[in-house]
Amino acid sequence: MLTAHKPGIVPIRPLQLGDILDGAVKAVRFNPQSMVGLAALVLTVFLVPSAALGIATTPVTASLLRRFGPEAEAFLGIPSSLIQGVSTLLATTILTGLLSHVVGQAVLGRKPELGQTWRSTRGRLLSLLVLGLLTGVFILLSMAALIGPGVLLLVNNNLGAGLTLLFLGLLGVLVVTLAVSTKISMTGPAIVLEDYGVLAGLRRSFALTRGAAFWRVLGITLLAGLVAYVAASLLKIPFTLLGVGIVALAGQDAESGQMAITFVSHLSALLAGAITTPFVAAVACLLYIDRRMRLEALDVVLLREGLANPTQRI
Numbered sequence: 001m002l003t004a005h006k007p008g009i010v011p012i013r014p015l016q017l018g019d020i021l022d023g024a025v026k027a028v029r030f031n032p033q034s035m036v037g038l039a040a041l042v043l044t045v046f047l048v049p050s051a052a053l054g055i056a057t058t059p060v061t062a063s064l065l066r067r068f069g070p071e072a073e074a075f076l077g078i079p080s081s082l083i084q085g086v087s088t089l090l091a092t093t094i095l096t097g098l099l100s101h102v103v104g105q106a107v108l109g110r111k112p113e114l115g116q117t118w119r120s121t122r123g124r125l126l127s128l129l130v131l132g133l134l135t136g137v138f139i140l141l142s143m144a145a146l147i148g149p150g151v152l153l154l155v156n157n158n159l160g161a162g163l164t165l166l167f168l169g170l171l172g173v174l175v176v177t178l179a180v181s182t183k184i185s186m187t188g189p190a191i192v193l194e195d196y197g198v199l200a201g202l203r204r205s206f207a208l209t210r211g212a213a214f215w216r217v218l219g220i221t222l223l224a225g226l227v228a229y230v231a232a233s234l235l236k237i238p239f240t241l242l243g244v245g246i247v248a249l250a251g252q253d254a255e256s257g258q259m260a261i262t263f264v265s266h267l268s269a270l271l272a273g274a275i276t277t278p279f280v281a282a283v284a285c286l287l288y289i290d291r292r293m294r295l296e297a298l299d300v301v302l303l304r305e306g307l308a309n310p311t312q313r314i
Contacts, residue, residue, distance in 0.1 A: 005303070008109040012302045015290040020220060021227075024282035027106045034102045034117045035278040041114075042098070043091050043273050050087035051266035054080030055259045062255045076254055080262040086136055088269060093132035096281045097124060097188030103285040104193050108305060127191050130198050135184070139177065146172040182218040183209050189288040208291040217287055224283040228276040235275065239268035 005012055009030060010023035028035045057079050065076060098121045105112050112120065150166030186205035190196045196204055209217050246260045292298040 008107045010107055012299045014294050020283055020286045023286050024279050027103045027282040028278045030106050031102055031111045034112060034114050035099060036274055037114050038098060039095055039277045040274040042095050043270050046087040046091040047266045047270050050083050051263055054083045054262040058255060058259045076258045084266060089136050090132040092277060093135060094128045095277050096284050097128040097192045099278055099281040100189040100192045100285040103282045121192055124192050127198050128188060131187055142176050143173055182214060185221060185284055186288040189285045220287060224280055228280050232272040232276045235272040236268045239264050
């Protein structure tokens with residue numbers, strides 16, 4: 001009976017904070033081949049072209065900035081950073097969906113291999129990619145609408161009003177990003193685990209995060225993100241030191257230094273992301289499962305499944 005009530009990484013009942021965080025760690029440890037392996041694979045697919053594009057655009061950016069004097073070299077890394085940010089967003093969105101299959105199986109004590117995971121989720125890849133693109137476009141439009149007025153005032157030498165609007169715009173971007181990312185956080189799991197399309201998945205996520213659940217999902221997601229950020233920062237320390245060394249060796253050659261930094265930045269993002277992204281994705285999936293257990297008695301369905309197909313307790 002104990003095996004049936006906890007056949008996998010979490011007990012089959014509405015989950016507490018400790019259950020979700022502990023279950024996310026167990027999901028990675030229980031099946032590192034699929035969790036970490038799939039994360040590394042997807043991040044490689046997106047970050048390798050991103051690094052190549054970022055390096056290729058550096059000479060073009062440098063030649064454009066030279067027209068504005070040496071001080072403009074401070075903006076040399078902006079294009080490559082934007083390219084990396086978009087690539088990382090797409091990869092993370094796709095991974096949150098794909099890894100939901102692995103986590104969902106781990107809840108029942110099952111351990112799908114990487115090939116099995118790919119065969120079970122590849123049909124949802126296009127929907128996840130569209131979701132990532134829509135998310136990226138929304139963020140860019142929000143930034144343009146909220147930050148743009150302040151930037152325009154600064155460009156026209158209206159310093160006081162420009163800084164005020166820029167601060168308010170940045171604050172607005174933060175609030176909008178947190179609110180929208182929380183409301184759509186369960187779209188990926190819904191697309192993969194319930195076979196929804198993008199729009200249906202968005203509606204499903206909005207429904208699952210309605211009311212007081214919004215704040216709980218937001219709080220747990222922020223906590224998981226903080227844990228992942230600290231872990232990623234520690235993993236990136238050697239690469240940060242390497243970047244500082246590259247800048248020192250490059251000296252006045254800012255263009256070569258920026259190209260090397262772009263490569264190091266992408267490499268560190270790949271290695272750190274392969275470890276931390278599965279944890280964050282597992283938290284998102286477990287929050288989705290928790291919400292369905294609280295609203296739809298999914299725990300009863302999972303208990304029946306566990307009794308019908310018992311597995312070794314984790």
